[in-house]
Amino acid sequence: MEQEPPVRRRGRPRSPVLTQRKIATAAVAMIQERGHRELTMAALARRLGVSASALYNHVGSKRDIMILVQDRVNREIDCSAFETEDWEVALERWARSYREVYSRHIPLIPVMTVLPVADSPHTLTMYESVAAGLARAGWPVSWVVNAVVAVESLVFGAAYDATAPETIFDPGELHELAPVFSAAVAHRDLLLQDGDAAPEVGSGADAAFHAGLRSLLAGFRLRLEALHRGEQP
Amino acid sequence: MEQEPPVRRRGRPRSPVLTQRKIATAAVAMIQERGHRELTMAALARRLGVSASALYNHVGSKRDIMILVQDRVNREIDCSAFETEDWEVALERWARSYREVYSRHIPLIPVMTVLPVADSPHTLTMYESVAAGLARAGWPVSWVVNAVVAVESLVFGAAYDATAPETIFDPGELHELAPVFSAAVAHRDLLLQDGDAAPEVGSGADAAFHAGLRSLLAGFRLRLEALHRGEQP
Numbered sequence: 001m002e003q004e005p006p007v008r009r010r011g012r013p014r015s016p017v018l019t020q021r022k023i024a025t026a027a028v029a030m031i032q033e034r035g036h037r038e039l040t041m042a043a044l045a046r047r048l049g050v051s052a053s054a055l056y057n058h059v060g061s062k063r064d065i066m067i068l069v070q071d072r073v074n075r076e077i078d079c080s081a082f083e084t085e086d087w088e089v090a091l092e093r094w095a096r097s098y099r100e101v102y103s104r105h106i107p108l109i110p111v112m113t114v115l116p117v118a119d120s121p122h123t124l125t126m127y128e129s130v131a132a133g134l135a136r137a138g139w140p141v142s143w144v145v146n147a148v149v150a151v152e153s154l155v156f157g158a159a160y161d162a163t164a165p166e167t168i169f170d171p172g173e174l175h176e177l178a179p180v181f182s183a184a185v186a187h188r189d190l191l192l193q194d195g196d197a198a199p200e201v202g203s204g205a206d207a208a209f210h211a212g213l214r215s216l217l218a219g220f221r222l223r224l225e226a227l228h229r230g231e232q233p
Numbered sequence: 234m235e236q237e238p239p240v241r242r243r244g245r246p247r248s249p250v251l252t253q254r255k256i257a258t259a260a261v262a263m264i265q266e267r268g269h270r271e272l273t274m275a276a277l278a279r280r281l282g283v284s285a286s287a288l289y290n291h292v293g294s295k296r297d298i299m300i301l302v303q304d305r306v307n308r309e310i311d312c313s314a315f316e317t318e319d320w321e322v323a324l325e326r327w328a329r330s331y332r333e334v335y336s337r338h339i340p341l342i343p344v345m346t347v348l349p350v351a352d353s354p355h356t357l358t359m360y361e362s363v364a365a366g367l368a369r370a371g372w373p374v375s376w377v378v379n380a381v382v383a384v385e386s387l388v389f390g391a392a393y394d395a396t397a398p399e400t401i402f403d404p405g406e407l408h409e410l411a412p413v414f415s416a417a418v419a420h421r422d423l424l425l426q427d428g429d430a431a432p433e434v435g436s437g438a439d440a441a442f443h444a445g446l447r448s449l450l451a452g453f454r455l456r457l458e459a460l461h462r463g464e465q466p
Contacts, residue, residue, distance in 0.1 A: 034270070035268060035270045037267070037268045037270070037271075038270075106343070107343075109343070109393070110339070110340075110342070110343065110393065113390070113393035113394060113397060114393060114394075114396055114397040114398070114401065115401070116398060116400060116401050116402075116403065116405075117401065117402055117403075117404065118400075118403055118404055118405025118406070118407065119405060119406075119407065120407075121407055121410055124404055124407050124410045124411040124414065125410055125411065127402075127411055127414040128410065128411035128412070128413060128414045130414070131411070131413040131414035131417050132413045132414075135413050135417075141413070141416055141417045141420050142417070142420050142421065142424060143444075144413075144414070144417035144421075145402060145417050145418055145421040145437070145441065146421070146440060146441040146444040146445065147444075147445075149391075149394055149437075149438070149441035149442075149445065150387070150441055150442075150444060150445025150446075150448065150449075151445075152390060152394075153386075153387050153388075153389075153390025153391040153393075153394055153441075153442070153445060154383070154386050154387045154390060154445070154449075155386075155390065156386075156389065156390035156393060157346070157385060157386025157387060157388065157389035157390040158382075158386040160342070160343065160346035160347060160386075160389060161346060161347075161382055161385075161386055163347055164346060164347040164348075165347070165349060167349060167351075168347065168348070168349050168350065169349075169350055169360075169378060170349065170350075170351055171350065171351055171357055172349075172351025172352060173351070173352075174351065174352065174353075174354055174357050177354055177357045177358055177361065178357040178358065178360055178361035178364070179361070180361060180364040180365045180368050180374070180377075181357065181360040181361045181363070181364035181365075181377070183374055184364050184368075184374045184375070184377035184378050185378055187374050187375050188375065188377075188378040188379070191375060204378070204382075205382070207379060208378065208379040208382035208383055208386075209382075209383070209386070211376075211379040211380075211383060212379065212380075212382065212383025212384075212386060212387070212449065213383075214452065215383065215449050215452030215453050215455075215456060216383075216387075216445065216448050216449045216452055217452070218451070218452035218455050218456070219447065219448030219449055219450070219451035219452035219455070220448050222448075222451050222452075222455060223448060223451070
């Protein structure tokens with residue numbers, strides 16, 4: 001089996017052609033499978049079938065990779081409603097899409113929640129859609145960042161909840177410790193089983209997210225109306 | 234140095250006495266340092282300086298350990314205000330304490346958000362305080378679970394945000410992609426620097442969490458008032 005010595009072939013790369021897209025795709029898959037702590041430049045190069053130095057030609061550090069990942073994942077989030085809809089509808093659609101994307105990318109959450117947005121063009125473009133939409137709707141610019149953070153916080157927490165078992169709140173054998181809470185859980189479960197009463201609700205996590213999001217947005221609206229009436233919010 | 238052969242000493246354990254408290258403490262420390270994926274029964278036994286079989290005498294599985302951890306961490310959360318305060322004040326204090334605890338235990342979040350509460354007495358006792366407080370205040374029992382989930386989602390997301398760099402939203406060299414958002418970030422930063430204007434606000438993350446939490450609670454109040462007026466919420 002050792003008859004043919006390796007030959008250099010002209011005009012054909014000896015390892016796969018690296019692109020930022022390929023790097024981002026491989027990094028997302030690695031983090032999904034093994035968690036963000038296991039993602040190193042060396043491990044990612046192995047997965048891509050290239051040398052570490054080839055990878056370093058494209059990205060200088062793990063942080064660079066994370067920014068590619070951030071940009072790649074955040075471009076899946078739909079923020080188009082800010083172009084056409086009322087701010088409240090637009091924020092709700094954005095938040096729903098955001099949660100849907102991150103509930104498919106749970107292991108990215110610990111990284112993405114603390115990663116600076118500088119250098120991530122799609123992330124900044126998304127935030128610009130949100131900020132410009134809110135500003136056009138009469139929101140004071142000073143409220144925009146807090147509103148974005150509040151919606152995102154709810155979204156990231158709800159993305160985890162979307163992947164929790166439906167029975168997460170079942171008190172089990174300790175129900176006597178928590179009679180009122182146990183009754184509330186039983187009541188919620190009955191409502192969820194009654195598809196006629198809540199046809200739009202899929203799971204308990206969906207119902208809780210929608211109720212929480214609508215309450216948050218109602219609170220925003222109340223504060224905005226108070227501001228526009230000239231009251232101190 | 235090999236003069237004395239090892240002797241069996243009566244009445245004295247040959248390895249440290251294991252308690253559930255010790256196991257929980259070691260597990261929390263391991264997850265903090267190395268992430269939840271690295272926590273195995275074997276690794277935890279090594280850290281505790283005991284044999285795996287000694288550890289199995291106390292806990293049957295990694296899931297049992299996680300329940301000890303959940304119970305240990307959640308008992309730090311202060312939900313005492315439900316005994317004495319208005320529901321809105323009580324929910325706000327609970328949420329603030331909850332965020333404070335988990336912002337010190339960030340690596341636990343991916344596990345705790347999806348771990349069933351059955352078998353965790355302190356967690357169930359906490360939920361009972363919340364549920365009983367809301368029920369006494371006239372909340373319909375059917376809203377309790379959704380409200381708990383919404384507050385927790387906001388809290389977990391905000392705990393991550395509390396550990397993010399203050400400059401996370403700085404658009405850097407790409408600011409021309411996001412002019413309105415960049416202006417909003419600059420405006421927020423100016424407000425944060427002006428200690429007189431917002432003396433109670435520590436960081437940008439604190440300000441965003443408090444604004445989001447108050448909006449969520451205002452939305453809850455609006456819905457409750459509508460219900461008590463007999464309107465369809």
